[in-house]
Amino acid sequence: MYKIIPVENGLDNVPGFCYDAVNVGMRKNSEDGDVAFIRSDVPCDVEARFTTNKFQAAPLKHYLRYPEGFKTNFLLINAKNANAMTGERGIADIDEIFGKLSQKIELLNPIMSSTGVIGYRLNQEKITSAFDMFDLNARNAEKTARAIMTTDSFKKERAFKVELENGESFHIAAICKGAGMINPAMATMLCFVTTDAAIPREDMKELLEEATEQSFNRISVDGDTSTNDTIMLLANQTNTAYDKEAFAEALNRITFELAMLIVRDGEGANKVVAFEVKGAATLDDAITASRALSNSLLVKTALFGEDPNWGRIASTIGASGVACDDSKLVIHYDDLLIYSDEFRELDKEREEKAYAVMKQERFTVTCELGMGDASYVSYGCDLSYEYVKINAEYRT
Amino acid sequence: MYKIIPVENGLDNVPGFCYDAVNVGMRKNSEDGDVAFIRSDVPCDVEARFTTNKFQAAPLKHYLRYPEGFKTNFLLINAKNANAMTGERGIADIDEIFGKLSQKIELLNPIMSSTGVIGYRLNQEKITSAFDMFDLNARNAEKTARAIMTTDSFKKERAFKVELENGESFHIAAICKGAGMINPAMATMLCFVTTDAAIPREDMKELLEEATEQSFNRISVDGDTSTNDTIMLLANQTNTAYDKEAFAEALNRITFELAMLIVRDGEGANKVVAFEVKGAATLDDAITASRALSNSLLVKTALFGEDPNWGRIASTIGASGVACDDSKLVIHYDDLLIYSDEFRELDKEREEKAYAVMKQERFTVTCELGMGDASYVSYGCDLSYEYVKINAEYRT
Numbered sequence: 001m002y003k004i005i006p007v008e009n010g011l012d013n014v015p016g017f018c019y020d021a022v023n024v025g026m027r028k029n030s031e032d033g034d035v036a037f038i039r040s041d042v043p044c045d046v047e048a049r050f051t052t053n054k055f056q057a058a059p060l061k062h063y064l065r066y067p068e069g070f071k072t073n074f075l076l077i078n079a080k081n082a083n084a085m086t087g088e089r090g091i092a093d094i095d096e097i098f099g100k101l102s103q104k105i106e107l108l109n110p111i112m113s114s115t116g117v118i119g120y121r122l123n124q125e126k127i128t129s130a131f132d133m134f135d136l137n138a139r140n141a142e143k144t145a146r147a148i149m150t151t152d153s154f155k156k157e158r159a160f161k162v163e164l165e166n167g168e169s170f171h172i173a174a175i176c177k178g179a180g181m182i183n184p185a186m187a188t189m190l191c192f193v194t195t196d197a198a199i200p201r202e203d204m205k206e207l208l209e210e211a212t213e214q215s216f217n218r219i220s221v222d223g224d225t226s227t228n229d230t231i232m233l234l235a236n237q238t239n240t241a242y243d244k245e246a247f248a249e250a251l252n253r254i255t256f257e258l259a260m261l262i263v264r265d266g267e268g269a270n271k272v273v274a275f276e277v278k279g280a281a282t283l284d285d286a287i288t289a290s291r292a293l294s295n296s297l298l299v300k301t302a303l304f305g306e307d308p309n310w311g312r313i314a315s316t317i318g319a320s321g322v323a324c325d326d327s328k329l330v331i332h333y334d335d336l337l338i339y340s341d342e343f344r345e346l347d348k349e350r351e352e353k354a355y356a357v358m359k360q361e362r363f364t365v366t367c368e369l370g371m372g373d374a375s376y377v378s379y380g381c382d383l384s385y386e387y388v389k390i391n392a393e394y395r396t
Numbered sequence: 397m398y399k400i401i402p403v404e405n406g407l408d409n410v411p412g413f414c415y416d417a418v419n420v421g422m423r424k425n426s427e428d429g430d431v432a433f434i435r436s437d438v439p440c441d442v443e444a445r446f447t448t449n450k451f452q453a454a455p456l457k458h459y460l461r462y463p464e465g466f467k468t469n470f471l472l473i474n475a476k477n478a479n480a481m482t483g484e485r486g487i488a489d490i491d492e493i494f495g496k497l498s499q500k501i502e503l504l505n506p507i508m509s510s511t512g513v514i515g516y517r518l519n520q521e522k523i524t525s526a527f528d529m530f531d532l533n534a535r536n537a538e539k540t541a542r543a544i545m546t547t548d549s550f551k552k553e554r555a556f557k558v559e560l561e562n563g564e565s566f567h568i569a570a571i572c573k574g575a576g577m578i579n580p581a582m583a584t585m586l587c588f589v590t591t592d593a594a595i596p597r598e599d600m601k602e603l604l605e606e607a608t609e610q611s612f613n614r615i616s617v618d619g620d621t622s623t624n625d626t627i628m629l630l631a632n633q634t635n636t637a638y639d640k641e642a643f644a645e646a647l648n649r650i651t652f653e654l655a656m657l658i659v660r661d662g663e664g665a666n667k668v669v670a671f672e673v674k675g676a677a678t679l680d681d682a683i684t685a686s687r688a689l690s691n692s693l694l695v696k697t698a699l700f701g702e703d704p705n706w707g708r709i710a711s712t713i714g715a716s717g718v719a720c721d722d723s724k725l726v727i728h729y730d731d732l733l734i735y736s737d738e739f740r741e742l743d744k745e746r747e748e749k750a751y752a753v754m755k756q757e758r759f760t761v762t763c764e765l766g767m768g769d770a771s772y773v774s775y776g777c778d779l780s781y782e783y784v785k786i787n788a789e790y791r792t
Contacts, residue, residue: 054715315480
């Protein structure tokens with residue numbers, strides 16, 4: 001059997017990649033960078049999954065112009081400006097930026113990734129000024145992880161060493177950003193995964209899709225889906241080690257843990273709650289009901305108030321339009337029975353227990369619909385004053 | 397032609413109905429009542445539209461047990477307890493309450509309507525204690541309108557006198573409550589309309605459906621739909637006057653104006669915004685995009701911050717999944733062009749104008765998709781700290 005071992009210092013564990021970040025003045029009054037890069041010594045395989053928003057940002061459109069199965073050696077990332085809703089001009093800006101960079105280094109199918117405010121052209125002058133400041137051979141994981149943050153309150157990274165039965169081992173590492181505008185399919189987030197594993201091209205697509213489905217596609221902070229969401233897997237194949245099952249598990253763990261960090265860092269959020277719907281008539285119903293719960297303002301404010309008000313849970317399921325019946329519904333908070341047809345009003349002791357469950361930083365709300373066999377779980381957070389403050393003031 | 401004349405004192409304008417409210421101790425520390433009634437001197441026709449929430453509350457199920465086209469002479473209303481998710485017991489409670497009331501007056505198919513917290517049995521003792529306190533012949537419009545409030549910050553009523561061309565006239569009046577948990581199809585609201593017009597039974601159904609569609613089904617405070625939403629039309633036919641077109645217009649105006657009052661009174665809300673989507677490929681797309689805008693947390697917090705951040709409008713449309721194309725989209729705030737493919741970044745002067753539009757208590761965001769001919773408008777409000785406070789603390 002294989003072993004998956006958490007390791008420190010994120011991206012630094014994967015050989016063959018360099019990365020750095022600098023501040024070119026787009027992020028004001030900060031020691032953090034606003035332009036970063038990830039460079040591969042050798043042309044590397046890349047696979048990405050993007051937002052379901054119909055208005056894909058310019059960097060996504062730029063990426064999608066490359067032919068299927070292309071290799072790249074350079075990824076440029078900027079914060080503070082999403083380069084979204086910028087039309088053909090936004091794509092041309094990316095080409096012009098890479099035109100300037102190609103005077104300094106040899107570029108193979110360079111990729112850009114952007115996050116920030118929608119609707120403004122990139123400032124080419126500022127972004128290209130980074131090229132004189134970058135140390136192209138640096139391995140500055142911490143600075144790179146911090147440079148991609150927007151309203152994030154902490155940097156997000158994870159890395160594993162995977163030891164295979166035959167004694168070989170490979171590494172997988174990721175940095176990620178995301179705090180607001182997070183919704184199933186898919187969070188407003190950027191996530192860049194690097195690996196030296198000898199992963200076949202076709203496995204990259206399959207495993208990235210699976211990993212995304214069980215992580216970033218299941219989280220919600222505010223029900224909005226951005227124009228820029230991206231998860232990207234960069235594989236430089238510098239290692240001979242690979243095992244599909246081990247790689248899948250390591251990738252799933254990385255993406256799931258990063259997704260939980262995003263919800264935990266949901267703007268102003270204090271807790272992460274799993275909304276598990278069981279016994280739905282269909283998988284669609286299970287997904288609909290679970291996502292309705294993680295997106296409901298009334299549920300989210302009740303979580304913030306730590307009020308075990310199951311009526312809002314029930315009402316949200318009923319309003320979601322899925323097949324259900326109040327005589328069959330059963331609700332638990334963790335293991336505590338909260339509602340069933342025979343059991344409605346909490347006595348003092350159970351109400352105390354319910355309050356205790358809700359005070360936790362993580363807990364599970366389970367709703368059994370009793371209509372069939374389908375189930376789904378999604379993850380949400382509470383809605384606090386702080387969320388309103390951050391989002392009323394963002395941009396100004 | 398007919399004339400529709402606004403009149404004061406709401407329900408008092410329609411002869412043949414009595415109404416009153418008393419406080420039986422469910423609403424604490426308040427001079428407002430918590431149990432109210434509307435009684436008709438003669439058996440009157442009734443038509444109702446209810447919530448689309450699958451978990452309809454007990455009073456709705458109780459109503460729906462009566463045969464199609466029934467007449468009634470008594471409507472009992474209580475605040476503070478929704479009698480929802482209370483199972484068969486909740487329905488039996490209503491029958492038992494009316495059993496006691498029938499010892500005092502002759503009841504014909506009595507109806508109950510409830511609003512408040514979900515999941516608790518009605519306190520029969522408290523509610524029936526109202527029967528000794530009611531003045532069954534009172535016409536106390538103000539007190540009745542106040543008794544049905546929950547988180548409402550003001551009472552909501554409207555009345556019209558309708559003068560027909562032939563010199564005859566009739567009256568229509570309504571009281572309404574609703575402030576939170578408001579979502580298209582349909583708001584968490586109770587609305588009771590009375591009229592003395594000689595309206596045929598079949599028109600009641602058709603016109604109430606139309607009126608609901610263009611009013612309560614188009615408003616959103618927080619995207620949640622309650623278990624108790626009810627709009628009810630009571631027609632005692634004591635007048636010979638009727639004109640279908642005039643009645644329809646009067647009913648539409650009453651329900652639209654009350655719906656706007658609900659949004660304006662959205663928990664903690666400061667402004668009412670119309671989200672008009674034009675040029676959609678299908679009506680479904682227009683409805684989906686418009687409702688996505690009125691429900692988006694990012695749009696609602698931008699409204700609160702009075703930030704003319706059109707990127708959030710565009711992103712929300714893109715995320716809603718409707719057919720759209722960023723090169724065809726055009727966005728206006730009132731008459732001010734904010735975004736088109738040729739026009740993206742606001743100059744200082746237009747940005748000033750955009751801020752001025754957003755400072756208004758009412759304005760319109762118009763999005764032309766350029767994909768077809770379908771259009772729809774829905775109405776939403778901003779999301780403030782106050783909303784979070786009210787909903788984190790409600791019930792405790």
